[in-house]
Each structure stands twice: as structure tokens, then as C-alpha cells.
Amino acid sequence: MSELKMMKALDVGAKEIEMDGVEGITIRWLISKDDGAPNFAMRLFEIAPGGHSPLHTHDWEHEVYIVDGSGELEFEGTRRPFEGGWFISVPPGREHQFINTGDGIMRFLCLVPNDSY
């Protein structure tokens, strides 16, 4: 059943991600199937300074909004900088990696379709 859900994002419990190629990342599932979301999920990630997501490819898209901090996107061999207030659309099937190159925590929303999780 799908009900209204509204709260402070940082009050949602964070889970450490343990996966090959991942360093210093937590995930908070803000809105997902478990809340009755019909189509897509909103997650909040935090990457510690020097941390990174895996360099990987998958057949679903990411829609990303950088909330705080700064970093670089490794995308098919090229590094591209971003900071808070930027958004990133990563198409399906394209190699990518998020890297925190700043001094503080880098926070970003990453939304994915329901059939990816």
C-alpha cells in the first residue's frame, strides 16, 4: 500500500555498502517499493573523502542530483568534475564511477527504476 511518506532524509538509517570496488559509501533508501513507490526509487548516498562507487556498467539508468560536496564522474575513460547543485543523467549500459575528490562528505541522490532492485 502506498502512503504519504515525508521526513528528514538524514533521519533514515544509513547502510554501509560492501561490494567489490566500493570504498567509503553509505546508502539510505528514502523511497522504494517498500513504501509502495510504483515506478522508481530515491536513494541518498554519502561518499567519504577519497571514497568511490564501483567502476561498472548495468542496463538501467541513474538520475543523480548532487546535494553536497564535490567529486568527479569517471565516464567511459574520462573524468568530469561536479559539485553541489549539479545533476547527472547516466544512460543505461554506460560505464561510470562516482569519486569524492573533495575534503568533505559528498552526498547525492540517485534514482533508479524499480526493476533494477
Place this chain on the structure above:
Amino acid sequence: MSELKMMKALDVGAKEIEMDGVEGITIRWLISKDDGAPNFAMRLFEIAPGGHSPLHTHDWEHEVYIVDGSGELEFEGTRRPFEGGWFISVPPGREHQFINTGDGIMRFLCLVPNDSY
């Protein structure tokens, strides 16, 4: 065709929303079908102090993240406050309205499925 898109959200052109029941709102389409987004769209809204979205109902969901400012959600007759750093999941078919009750611009992301636009 779906390509990488990354840029500062405020560099995307804003359009005034002209619709019954709307006061002081602009929309920026950050990621949409036009960019090849396969499933859902990311939009950035700005509501001026005192402004509001329409009090309405529709058969798709909203996944919202409050970027800046503060306001209230009118939801089926009850007002609920929120501020920057909160998220809101509005299920399909439920009456809702976003109101800027603060002194500054209220900015929020609102994501919707592709079949809603």
C-alpha cells in the same frame, strides 16, 4: 538517443508555470524523455515566498526532495511542515499542494514517471 547529461541545475532555463491555482512557480526540466530518460523525469521547481502549486490530484506519484527553503504540504486537509533536506513521497490519487511559507525561495526536485507528461 540517451547520452550523458551533466550540468549545474540552475543553468537549465526556467519556465514560469501558468495554470489555475498556481502562484509564483518556475520549472526546470533537468532530465526527461527529451534526454532519452527511459522511465522517469527529474524537474527542479522554485516557489517564491507566498507562492504555491495547485491543490490537485492525479493518477501518478511524486518523489520530492527539498533542496532549499521551507514550506508546507497540504495533504488531504492537513498541513505538514518541511524544510531543506526533507523528502516527500506523494502516492498516486491523493490530493496535495506545496506552499512556500518561508521568507526565501523554496527549491525542490519533483520526479514523475514518463507516462505522466
